[in-house]
Amino acid sequence: MTDTKTLGPRELAAILHKGVDTIKTDARRRPETLPPKLKIPGSNRLLWLESDVVAWLQACRTGDKSDPT
Secondary structure (H helix, E strand, C coil), X not given: CCCCCEECHHHXXXXXXXXXXXXXXXXXXXXXXXXXXXXXXXXXXXXXXXXXXXXXXXXXCCCCCCCCC
16 A cells, blocks of 8 residues: 545645635636546545645646646
């Protein structure tokens, strides 16, 4: 088993300095503005892998030429 941590909307909101409701709304209406979601078959929970969030944030840094999406 790996040490991969999952994050819910509350944890992601704290990292991105957004409200929990904003994260939930963006996940539905504007998913391109958030890190890639973790999709678990049979579940509708909003989850993100911490490693994906870190990579996405690094790609968003000013001057970084890689695409964050």
